[in-house]
Amino acid sequence: MIIDCGSCTMKHIACDDCVVSFLTDPSRGPAPEPRDIGEDERTALAVLADSGLVPPLRLRRTGAG
Numbered sequence: 001m002i003i004d005c006g007s008c009t010m011k012h013i014a015c016d017d018c019v020v021s022f023l024t025d026p027s028r029g030p031a032p033e034p035r036d037i038g039e040d041e042r043t044a045l046a047v048l049a050d051s052g053l054v055p056p057l058r059l060r061r062t063g064a065g
Contacts, residue, residue, distance in 0.1 A: 004034035009060045018058035019045055 003020055005011055015021050037045075042057075049056040 002034050002036045007062050009062050010058045014058040017055045019054045022054050
């Protein structure tokens, strides 16, 4: 999975409540560069979100990508 905030359809809707924003604090600069995370990392983020420790990943890709 590649996380690219620039192509996320939720970037102006739920960016403040996304784990990427939580972990990278976009107020310190521009949106983070695209990142490729594996299934283990996705599972770990889901566990943290399900436990209420971080917001969930809100990524929704634009277009067919």
